Amino acid sequence: MFGFIFRRILMTIPVMGFVALFVFSLLYIAPGDPAAVIAGDQATPEDVAKIRAGLGLDRPFLVRFAEWFFRVMQGDLGTSIFTGLPVSQMIAQRIEPTLSLMVVTLFIAIFVAIPMGVVAAWKCDTWIDRVVMSFAVLGFSVPVFVIGYLLAYAFALQLDWLPVQGYRPIKNGVWPWFENLILPAVTLGFVYIALIARITRASMLEVLQQDYIRTARAKGVSQKSILFLHALKNAAIPIVTVIGIGVALLIGGAVVTESVFAIPGLGRLTVDAILRRDYPIIQGVVLMFSFVYVLINLLVDVLYTLLDPRIRY
Amino acid sequence: MDRRTFLKSAGTAALVASTGGLSAPALSQGANAKVLRFVPQANLANFDPIWGTQYVVRNAAALVWDTPYGVDENLVPQRQMVESEEVSADGLTWTFKLRPGLKFHDGEPVLAKDVVQSLKRWAARDPMGIMIVAQQQELTAVDDRTWKWVLKKPFPKMILALAKNNSPCSFIMPERIAQTDPFKQITEYIGSGPMKFNKGEWVPGAKAVFEKFDAYVPRAEKASWLAGGKNMLVNRIEWVIMPDPATAAAALQNGEVDWWENPISDLVPVLRRNSNINVDISDPLGNIGAFRMNHLFAPFDNPKIRRAVLMAMNQEDYMRAIVGDDNKLWKPLPGFFTPDTPLYTEAGGDILKRKNIAEARKMIQEAGYKGEPVVCLVAQDQPNTKAMGDVTVDLLKKIGLNVDFVATDWGTVGARRAQKTPPGQGGWNMFHTWHAGADCLNPSSYTAIRANGDKAWFGWPTSKPVEDAIVEWFDAKDLPAEKTAMAKLNTAALEDVVYAPTGFFLGYQAWRKNVTGVTKGPLPFFWNVGKA
Numbered sequence: 080m081f082g083f084i085f086r087r088i089l090m091t092i093p094v095m096g097f098v099a100l101f102v103f104s105l106l107y108i109a110p111g112d113p114a115a116v117i118a119g120d121q122a123t124p125e126d127v128a129k130i131r132a133g134l135g136l137d138r139p140f141l142v143r144f145a146e147w148f149f150r151v152m153q154g155d156l157g158t159s160i161f162t163g164l165p166v167s168q169m170i171a172q173r174i175e176p177t178l179s180l181m182v183v184t185l186f187i188a189i190f191v192a193i194p195m196g197v198v199a200a201w202k203c204d205t206w207i208d209r210v211v212m213s214f215a216v217l218g219f220s221v222p223v224f225v226i227g228y229l230l231a232y233a234f235a236l237q238l239d240w241l242p243v244q245g246y247r248p249i250k251n252g253v254w255p256w257f258e259n260l261i262l263p264a265v266t267l268g269f270v271y272i273a274l275i276a277r278i279t280r281a282s283m284l285e286v287l288q289q290d291y292i293r294t295a296r297a298k299g300v301s302q303k304s305i306l307f308l309h310a311l312k313n314a315a316i317p318i319v320t321v322i323g324i325g326v327a328l329l330i331g332g333a334v335v336t337e338s339v340f341a342i343p344g345l346g347r348l349t350v351d352a353i354l355r356r357d358y359p360i361i362q363g364v365v366l367m368f369s370f371v372y373v374l375i376n377l378l379v380d381v382l383y384t385l386l387d388p389r390i391r392y
Numbered sequence: 393m394d395r396r397t398f399l400k401s402a403g404t405a406a407l408v409a410s411t412g413g414l415s416a417p418a419l420s421q422g423a424n425a426k427v428l429r430f431v432p433q434a435n436l437a438n439f440d441p442i443w444g445t446q447y448v449v450r451n452a453a454a455l456v457w458d459t460p461y462g463v464d465e466n467l468v469p470q471r472q473m474v475e476s477e478e479v480s481a482d483g484l485t486w487t488f489k490l491r492p493g494l495k496f497h498d499g500e501p502v503l504a505k506d507v508v509q510s511l512k513r514w515a516a517r518d519p520m521g522i523m524i525v526a527q528q529q530e531l532t533a534v535d536d537r538t539w540k541w542v543l544k545k546p547f548p549k550m551i552l553a554l555a556k557n558n559s560p561c562s563f564i565m566p567e568r569i570a571q572t573d574p575f576k577q578i579t580e581y582i583g584s585g586p587m588k589f590n591k592g593e594w595v596p597g598a599k600a601v602f603e604k605f606d607a608y609v610p611r612a613e614k615a616s617w618l619a620g621g622k623n624m625l626v627n628r629i630e631w632v633i634m635p636d637p638a639t640a641a642a643a644l645q646n647g648e649v650d651w652w653e654n655p656i657s658d659l660v661p662v663l664r665r666n667s668n669i670n671v672d673i674s675d676p677l678g679n680i681g682a683f684r685m686n687h688l689f690a691p692f693d694n695p696k697i698r699r700a701v702l703m704a705m706n707q708e709d710y711m712r713a714i715v716g717d718d719n720k721l722w723k724p725l726p727g728f729f730t731p732d733t734p735l736y737t738e739a740g741g742d743i744l745k746r747k748n749i750a751e752a753r754k755m756i757q758e759a760g761y762k763g764e765p766v767v768c769l770v771a772q773d774q775p776n777t778k779a780m781g782d783v784t785v786d787l788l789k790k791i792g793l794n795v796d797f798v799a800t801d802w803g804t805v806g807a808r809r810a811q812k813t814p815p816g817q818g819g820w821n822m823f824h825t826w827h828a829g830a831d832c833l834n835p836s837s838y839t840a841i842r843a844n845g846d847k848a849w850f851g852w853p854t855s856k857p858v859e860d861a862i863v864e865w866f867d868a869k870d871l872p873a874e875k876t877a878m879a880k881l882n883t884a885a886l887e888d889v890v891y892a893p894t895g896f897f898l899g900y901q902a903w904r905k906n907v908t909g910v911t912k913g914p915l916p917f918f919w920n921v922g923k924a
Contacts, residue, residue, distance in 0.1 A: 110800070110803075110804040110807055110808060111801075111803040111804050111806070111807045112803070112806055112807030112810070113803075115803075115806035115807050115809075115810060116446075116803060116806055117438065117443065117444045117446075118444070118445060119444065119445030119446045119447075119559060120446075120825060120827075122445060122839075123839065123847065123849065124810050124850070125847070126517065126575075127810055129575040130443070130575050132575070133573065133575040133576045159596070161437040161438045161444075161596070162437060162438055162439075162596045163438065163577045163579055164596070169596065172595050173595075173598075228638060231639070231642055232642070235642060235646055236642055236645060236646060239646070242646070242648060243639060243642040243643045243646050243648055244634065244639050244642070244643050244648060245632070245643075245648065338635050338636050338639075339636055339638075339639060340639065341598075341632070341633070341634045341635070341636065341639050341640075341643070343595050343597065343598030343599065343633075347597055347598070347635065348597055350635075351435060351437070351596075351597045351635075354773065354801065354802070354803055355437060355803065356803050356807075357437075
């Protein structure tokens with residue numbers, strides 16, 4: 080097992096190298112000019128050219144890539160073109176809100192979606208099943224920002240239970256932290272709940288047809304134990320897989336959710352950087368997300384072995 | 393500790409935490425009243441008002457850095473850091489004296505050498521500064537409080553140059569910071585203005601914090617825009633960046649923010665219905681909508697075709713697309729200058745009143761249009777440019793031009809408009825933008841009106857009558873002479889179609905009723921703004 084984990088971690092190095100080259104090249108050929116944004120609308124073309132030269136953006140592709148790549152190899156993600164702050168510092172400023180949002184969303188999603196899927200499978204073809212599946216279709220169909228606006232209107236503006244926007248660090252207290260995350264996490268979790276609930280239902284339906292389930296029933300095992308102890312564990316592999324894949328969904332959804340709820344997270348940092356063409360930040364954030372995604376996939380693979388002892392690497 | 397005890401302890405801790413047991417103490421009402429939460433028009437992505445000349449940077453900089461002079465609400469320059477000035481009889485030597493007691497945020501006194509270095513950096517970037525430098529003999533500090541600017545030729549607009557609120561303003565920094573190359577960004581944000589910038593709390597894209605500078609000595613005169621006494625009634629100003637207008641509207645209604653600089657017109661009715669919110673015009677100088685045609689390439693290298701486009705335009709279509717049905721927010725603009733200001737003129741503006749599609753179509757055929765595609769860049773992420781772009785495309789089709797509509801984002805437009813290559817090779821034929829009315833009062837900071845070919849703004853128009861009129865304005869010694877020059881300029885710029893003005897429009901601002909002292913102006917003025 081440890082050999083497998085070590086090999087997988089080693090494999091991340093060429094993956095990250097490829098991602099780095101791909102992102103850098105993509106940004107190089109993408110239209111846009113940060114110098115023009117910095118210079119402002121009244122600037123003359125000469126001003127823009129001088130700022131571009133000052134930023135070193137007029138140098139050849141290979142020189143810029145080599146310089147950036149060697150800095151990244153030393154753990155230096157560079158400096159933001161606009162703020163002049165180190166990219167690592169800007170990512171560090173933003174990582175807590177995004178991480179908090181994703182963790183709370185994951186908790187809400189898992190604790191709501193898995194029971195929903197299990198119950199839907201158990202009550203297959205009844206009105207309960209149809210309600211759950213209708214919710215799943217709704218979760219997939221309604222855009223994140225629409226859900227966000229509706230929740231903010233109801234729970235913040237009308238009922239005045241929760242704040243509309245913003246983020247409070249956890250060091251300022253657990254409740255203020257959580258209070259600001261409830262609406263965004265529910266918003267972001269909507270599609271995720273729908274996805275997990277559907278997969279859980281499908282996987283459970285398959286397992287519930289198995290002989291050992293019939294045997295357990297014949298032995299008089301309670302319905303609760305059959306569902307949550309015997310069936311769910313064997314249905315868990317696809318569920319864990321989809322939770323892992325869904326993290327990418329969360330990263331994408333966080334961009335919109337953070338904008339709607341004015342959360343100063345990595346999603347907004349990325350969008351702002353793309354709109355301004357702040358290349359070092361875009362490169363740094365994409366590299367970081369890629370690394371996180373590779374790690375999550377590794378974690379999912381390791382979890383398989385815990386859930387199913389027959390799986391060996 | 394066994395498993396059950398551990399779970400009990402953890403559960404108790406979670407309960408205490410969730411009921412607020414671990415929360416930070418809430419701010420008292422008094423303390424809260426000293427904090428003003430403001431939603432600016434855009435993200436404060438950098439904070440060097442000379443290197444980056446976006447309006448949002450200028451607006452924040454006006455809190456932190458002071459200027460030698462400031463314009464008041466009558467558009468008249470007034471002394472700000474300066475105590476007195478003297479100009480020699482031949483108009484060549486300007487001597488300025490700083491008022492006493494001025495200090496930077498690091499406690500150091502403001503000296504003439506700081507002013508001199510700051511003006512050198514500013515003059516390298518500012519159009520008026522560049523004109524002064526072109527005529528400069530020397531710019532030197534005479535003593536700690538006095539500096540002198542010696543010129544080869546009189547420059548009657550000197551005080552206007554040092555007072556104007558157009559970006560870049562002549563912000564005064566400590567000498568060591570002002571020594572930074574004007575095309576590189578400063579890293580220390582120390583000024584002598586009424587508020588200090590809290591760099592430690594700055595989260596670009598999310599928050600910027602300003603704290604009251606206790607050693608600031610305001611002028612005794614009543615505050616008026618950038619002039620007069622800048623008395624701070626709050627201790628802390630937090631700029632909360634909100635990319636989503638609906639969120640900003642909800643936050644204002646919920647009392648989570650106090651003042652929103654630029655609510656979009658769609659949300660204004662909602663805000664008006666809230667009894668705790670005031671809504672009013674933000675900047676009486678408003679904005680001038682524009683699209684620019686590339687004078688280097690066909691078909692717009694032909695002045696007849698440019699004039700045909702002007703003749704066909706209906707500015708109401710553009711303005712309705714931007715502001716909707718609110719008639720208080722727009723007016724037609726047969727010219728290039730801000731309405732209701734001293735130098736406003738409509739001379740030569742008849743072409744913009746004709747709105748004659750048939751005649752324009754005929755003119756285009758007579759001008760020898762060969763069906764070349766018109767590459768029209770339209771930034772979709774800016775509501776104003778998108779609205780204008782949609783109207784223009786319809787207009788061009790109606791007058792028989794072959795349109796290549798390029799829907800893109802503002803970042804791409806910003807880069808592509810600088811390309812002088814032919815439209816089919818990465819260049820362009822037209823793009824849309826708008827100019828702050830404060831920049832369009834006269835030619836002093838009006839880069840977009842210049843028609844000096846390669847050195848002109850994007851589109852690179854060439855027109856000797858336009859340039860002659862600009863020189864005439866700069867040399868004008870009194871208001872009647874300035875007005876004469878402005879009439880010539882407006883006429884010539886329309887004749888050669890330096891650009892196409894699409895109309896004049898205003899915007900709103902909104903604030904909670906417990907906030908006092910909010911004024912209308914080209915930028916948000918925070919001095920004398922209080923919060924109950």
